[in-house]
Amino acid sequence: MKSDAEVNQAANSSRAAAAQDPALRELATLLQLGRRAREADNIEVLGFVAVNESRQLFQYRQAALGRVSAVGQWLPGAVMAVSGLPQPDPQAPYVQWLAQVFAYLAKQDIPEPGAAVRALNARELPELLARDWAAWLPEYALLLPLHGPDRHCLGNLLLAREQPWDAHEMLLAAELAHAYGHALARFAGSDSWQHKLRLWALPAKSRWKIALAALAVCLLPVRLSVLAPAEVVPLEPFPVRAPLDGVVDNFHVRPSQQVKAGDPLFDLDTTVLRSRLGVARKAYDVASEEYRQAAQLALNDEKSKLDMTLKKGSLEQKAVELDYSKELLARVQIKAPRDGVAVFADVNDWQGRALSVGERVLTLADPAKVELAVSLPVAEAFDFQPDAAVTLYPNGALFASYDGTLSSAAYRAEPTPDGVLAYRLKVRFDRGQALPRLGLMGTAKVRGGWAPLIYIVLRRPLAAARQWLGW
Structure with a gap:
């Protein structure tokens, strides 16, 4: 038996020999990277190891790791990791360009694992991508497709530098890609089409049970319903309009203020009207004096009687204009014709x-008389009963709701302030519940008849397909 000192001395000697032998050093680095990849706790750590720590084995300037979508190679996933960055920004132009490159590579025919590692340059990409190669990557790149145990490609590792890649480095890269691919398979789950096929390849009896259960769920009756924006509006509003042309000078009320009949609401500017009244009064005074003089002359001169008649008509006209100016001036203060808010x-x-x-x-409204105005988008409309049930879910109220019944519906859709073409529905609230306040906004749920669940799920896709296909 060797002592501990002899064992440590032998280990130190092995490390020293490995440090002096480049081949042993490369082998030790390769094993260390494979172990680091297998010990990664999550996919972010694995991506960091792949794009940053692989520099211990190769000399490169940039690296990027792209993961193939679990749906298939036709829907490539996003860029997982980029060298030198803790987390890639999906909105960055460099990351977006890399995503397009990985998307193109995912659509290509990928060779078997081991033979897939190859050199990559701008000439192998489409013209639109190749044009920006020089702006983002060095001239020479090495592509490492990462395959899982089932030989399904899970992602691609791209290494780029200014010098060409030799055959020895490609052999090392193939081994490293094999280790990274097996480590990536831990986080890929069972999303490959082979695994899904194996799940389907169950005994026939089990498949029939699953099919019958799915059919029962599809035929499950569900009540039709649609959600639409809604607002609580007055039931019998009284609009207050401008009685004449003018400029608003002063407001006496505030929004949602309770007013009584006769209370002043707002005033119009009186500058123009007072000027008109002054002119009319002066014109009346002049006409009155002219008529007085003509009346005096008519006492002694028969010819002056005709002039007196004309002066009297002018005086009456000026009096009417003066009264009209006074009436306009008296109407500049608009008062409430009825009680309300x-x-x-x-x-x-x-x-x-x-x-x-x-x-x-x-508008003057009675808080005790309110209704619900629903803007039902054309795309959400369906055949509902005239007295369909409607529920209002106010914004910001987690547990409050108000029930109502559909009272009327517009026959023609009109654009809303948001530019959406919608039908306007009016809903009266059910009795026996507290009424919501005026102006309350929320989401209304309009209920219709009953239909199978499959119809509810496929209603909008089928409607869009009919419009597109014309059947």
Whole structure:
């Protein structure tokens, strides 16, 4: 039996010999990298080892690892790791270009493991990708496809540098790719098509049970429903409109303020109207004086009676204009014609704004009389009953809901403020529950009839297919 000192001395001698022999050093590095890959706790650690620690075996400037999608080579996965970066940014131009390169390589015919390691250059890529090669990678690259135990390609490791790759390095790269491929298979799961085929290759009895269970689930009756944005609006709103052209001078109410009949709501600017009233009053005074003079002359001169008649008509016209100016000035303060809540967005939206006759400024609503307005997108519409059940789920309220019944539906779709073509539905709330406040917004669930689950799942895809195929 050798002593511990002799064993340690022998081990040190072996390490010294390995350090002096390049072949032994390469073999030790290869074994060490394989062990580091197998001991990786997650796929991020494995990616870091592949793109950064492989430099212990090869001299290269850049490295990138791309993982093939579990769905297949036609849907390549994202870039897993890039040398020199702790985490690749999917939005970075370099990473996006690498993703396109890996996508193209995943579509190519991949040789058997061991013979797949090959040199890669810009001439082997499409023109669109080859054009940007010089901007992102050195001239010479080495491609290492990573295969799992079932010979299914799980990803690609790309090493790039300024010097060509020799045959000896390719042999080492093939062994390293084999170790990385087996380590990557731990995190790839059982997503290969071979594994899925084996899962399907069950006994016939089991397959029939699964098929019958799937058919039962597909035929399970489910109630049709659709979600749409909704808002609580007044049931019988009274619009307050501008009685004349003018500019809003002052607002006396705030949004959602309770007002009573006769309370002032807002004032229009009186500058123009006061000027018009002054002009009308001056014109009336002039016409009155002219009529007085004509009346005096008519007492002694018969010819002046005709002029007096004309002056009287002008005086009456000026009096009408003066009364109209006074009436307009009296209408600059708009008052509430009924009790209710002032419904409008913000005072600053109207302060100083020019109004036209008949333009709606705000709405007076009764908080005890509200309904639900639902904007049902055209793509979500289906045949529902006139009295369909509707439930409102308010935004920000986790457990609150309000039940209602559909009362009317627009026959024609119109664009919403968001630019979505939708039908406008009106819903009355059921009695026996607290009414929501005006302006409350949320999501409405409109319920229809019953249908099989398979119809619910395939309704929209089939509708889109019919529109596209024309059948």
